[in-house]
Amino acid sequence: MSSLQVAKIYSTNHPNFKDFVNKTFASLQDIFEERDELVLGIVEGELAVGQEIFFDLSQKLRSLIIY
Numbered sequence: 001m002s003s004l005q006v007a008k009i010y011s012t013n014h015p016n017f018k019d020f021v022n023k024t025f026a027s028l029q030d031i032f033e034e035r036d037e038l039v040l041g042i043v044e045g046e047l048a049v050g051q052e053i054f055f056d057l058s059q060k061l062r063s064l065i066i067y
Contacts, residue, residue: 001064002020002024046065047065
């Protein structure tokens with residue numbers, strides 16, 4: 001979410017954008033060290049990861065879900 005917000009503010013050549021993309025990539029690398037796949041989705045307007053729906057988190061990430 002942070003990387004998308006930064007992308008709205010800065011150009012893709014800006015150092016802040018590159019820093020956030022690198023942080024996002026590092027987080028994804030950590031996730032994939034523990035699992036083979038990561039399934040993200042939107043189910044009736046709610047954020048879902050795998051088979052779990054995150055109703056409370058969906059409210060906080062509403063702008064990302066709409067995007």
